[in-house]
Amino acid sequence: MSAALCVSSLGVKLGSRGVLDSVSFELEAGEFVGLIGPNGVGKSTLLKAIMGFVARNGTVTRDEEPLDTLSPKERARAFSYVPQEREVSWPITVQSLVALGRAPHRRGFAALGDADWHIINSAIDIMDLDELRERSAQELSGGERARTLIARALAQDTPVLLADEPAAGLDPAHQISLMMTFSQLAREGRTVLASLHELTLAGQWCDRLILLDGGCVVADGLPADVLTAENLAAVYRVRAHISGTEAGLAVVPTGLI
Amino acid sequence: MTGGRSDWLLLGTLAVTLCVFFILSLVTGPAAISFFESLDALFTGRAGAASIVMQEIRLPRAILGVLIGATLGLSGAALQGYLRNPLAEPGLLGISASASLGAVLAIYTGLSALFSLALPLMALVGAVGAVLLVRALAGRGATTITLILAGVAVTSFAGAMTSLALNLSPNPFAALEIVFWMLGSLKDRSMTHVWLALPFILVGWVMLFQVGRALDALTLGEASAASLGYRLDRVQALVVFGTAASVGAATSVSGAIGFVGLVVPHILRPLVGAQPSRLLLASALGGAVVLLAADVAVRIIAPERDLKLGVLTALIGAPFFFWLIYKQQREVT
Numbered sequence: 001m002s003a004a005l006c007v008s009s010l011g012v013k014l015g016s017r018g019v020l021d022s023v024s025f026e027l028e029a030g031e032f033v034g035l036i037g038p039n040g041v042g043k044s045t046l047l048k049a050i051m052g053f054v055a056r057n058g059t060v061t062r063d064e065e066p067l068d069t070l071s072p073k074e075r076a077r078a079f080s081y082v083p084q085e086r087e088v089s090w091p092i093t094v095q096s097l098v099a100l101g102r103a104p105h106r107r108g109f110a111a112l113g114d115a116d117w118h119i120i121n122s123a124i125d126i127m128d129l130d131e132l133r134e135r136s137a138q139e140l141s142g143g144e145r146a147r148t149l150i151a152r153a154l155a156q157d158t159p160v161l162l163a164d165e166p167a168a169g170l171d172p173a174h175q176i177s178l179m180m181t182f183s184q185l186a187r188e189g190r191t192v193l194a195s196l197h198e199l200t201l202a203g204q205w206c207d208r209l210i211l212l213d214g215g216c217v218v219a220d221g222l223p224a225d226v227l228t229a230e231n232l233a234a235v236y237r238v239r240a241h242i243s244g245t246e247a248g249l250a251v252v253p254t255g256l257i
Numbered sequence: 258m259t260g261g262r263s264d265w266l267l268l269g270t271l272a273v274t275l276c277v278f279f280i281l282s283l284v285t286g287p288a289a290i291s292f293f294e295s296l297d298a299l300f301t302g303r304a305g306a307a308s309i310v311m312q313e314i315r316l317p318r319a320i321l322g323v324l325i326g327a328t329l330g331l332s333g334a335a336l337q338g339y340l341r342n343p344l345a346e347p348g349l350l351g352i353s354a355s356a357s358l359g360a361v362l363a364i365y366t367g368l369s370a371l372f373s374l375a376l377p378l379m380a381l382v383g384a385v386g387a388v389l390l391v392r393a394l395a396g397r398g399a400t401t402i403t404l405i406l407a408g409v410a411v412t413s414f415a416g417a418m419t420s421l422a423l424n425l426s427p428n429p430f431a432a433l434e435i436v437f438w439m440l441g442s443l444k445d446r447s448m449t450h451v452w453l454a455l456p457f458i459l460v461g462w463v464m465l466f467q468v469g470r471a472l473d474a475l476t477l478g479e480a481s482a483a484s485l486g487y488r489l490d491r492v493q494a495l496v497v498f499g500t501a502a503s504v505g506a507a508t509s510v511s512g513a514i515g516f517v518g519l520v521v522p523h524i525l526r527p528l529v530g531a532q533p534s535r536l537l538l539a540s541a542l543g544g545a546v547v548l549l550a551a552d553v554a555v556r557i558i559a560p561e562r563d564l565k566l567g568v569l570t571a572l573i574g575a576p577f578f579f580w581l582i583y584k585q586q587r588e589v590t
Binding site: 048051053071072073074075076077079080081083085087088089090091092093096097100101103104106136149152156 | 341470473474475476477478480481483484485486487488526530531532533
């Protein structure tokens with residue numbers, strides 16, 4: 001089977017500074033993959049480079065088709081992307097914000113159909129936003145706004161979802177429910193690639209982790225194989241208590257190295 | 258999107274108000290013609306002098322009021338949506354200042370005295386020059402900040418050249434004519450002005466009305482809009498050229514009229530759920546209503562003194578602007 005997303009020898013330079021260097025990996029349909037690494041190692045840049053928002057070397061393909069050959073609209077039907085910046089410039093309602101996710105599926109000036117509203121409503125339900133529907137998206141708390149923006153990406157209903165720090169600022173219950181949602185999407189055959197800072201969250205919920213350091217992939221595999229004391233020491237410069245629980249791997253950083 | 262019914266109510270109300278002010282504009286003027294006489298004179302042409310007044314003076318004035326008001330409202334809404342800044346206005350890109358410069362040069366060189374259409378034509382040339390200069394300065398696919406800075410640079414340069422023309426004007430009458438023209442007015446315009454401006458204005462409207470959905474997506478920032486399948490370079494080109502065509506043509510026949518394009522989108526935004534796409538048509542209708550109302554007002558307030566339209570809109574608009582800044586300040590702190 002061809003990969004849902006294949007990144008090969010991807011490199012990015014911002015100005016004269018190399019941010020990513022020959023990053024390669026393949027994601028299969030049905031995988032929920034966590035992208036981890038310390039601040040500034042290029043996680044956000046990698047997600048942007050996959051989307052084509054920054055100039056890059058190397059190739060990104062989907063089902064063996066280079067992404068650059070897709071029109072912006074075709075790409076938007078295949079990939080959704082939740083940026084780290086949670087910008088909302090106007091006080092639009094939560095419901096109309098989520099409905100923006102249907103944009104790549106609309107034709108001309110046609111209004112949203114019943115099928116569109118079905119998907120929008122289910123995205124609102126999944127992200128637990130029903131009571132906030134008519135609220136201005138500018139008045140939401142940080143976590144509520146994050147959930148609204150993720151619901152927007154869910155409404156886009158794409159085979160591949162890229163999310164940059166989607167769990168940041170969420171309370172534990174909503175973090176877990178977000179991870180459950182991503183796992184569920186993966187079980188439905190979609191591919192989710194999310195950058196994460198909380199290692200326990202990554203260890204418990206992701207099928208696979210990709211560890212970045214200095215713009216390169218330094219580890220790629222099952223959470224238990226990536227979240228090792230050696231890797232955490234080398235990349236994050238922390239000592240950590242790593243334990244297997246019934247829920248999965250728990251990583252508790254205990255000190256600096 | 259959402260709120261379809263309340264939108265039709267709002268748009269319907271604005272359209273009816275527009276019709277009322279259009280008729281008021283037709284029946285207001287120094288020539289003493291009664292309401293029914295004037296409408297009869299407009300449609301039948303039997304009434305001699307009254308028909309000439311109606312068909313050649315008041316009708317073009319009312320039509321230009323609608324076209325220019327709608328242009329200011331629409332382009333203001335589009336620019337605010339594109340730049341995600343409620344303080345953006347149609348003159349931001351330097352189009353109005355440069356069109357004014359073109360007109361001023363037509364007066365300064367005496368071309369407009371030789372051939373009256375030289376003024377709007379030179380103004381259009383000024384607008385074209387401005388948009389080319391802004392695009393050259395900012396480059397294709399420029400960031401919004403670069404675009405604003407390029408607009409500021411072009412506005413300053415056009416302003417400096419206008420001051421130079423005033424400074425060196427051959428006689429006080431030319432200087433006075435320049436100053437009066439720059440105040441902005443719809444007085445004594447003919448159907449020729451309408452036909453000259455109309456094609457550019459319509460082309461500009463078509464471009465600006467296309468970007469509605471992209472502006473909605475831009476609410477979430479440029480990366481999100483791009484991820485939703487919008488080509489931001491194309492959106493920017495449509496906004497810049499659409500503004501240039503419509504605002505350039507509008508300025509070339511009326512002079513620069515301030516504050517309508519700033520204030521109208523701002524007033525209407527809460528009534529359309531703050532969605533940029535829904536704001537476009539509402540703001541176009543609202544701009545036309547406000548400009549027609551102001552143009553009726555200048556004829557009623559000071560019929561003999563020729564109060565300029567641009568002076569009145571600024572008189573009302575500037576205090577509103579103070580309030581806007583005050584309110585924003587309050588929200589930030």
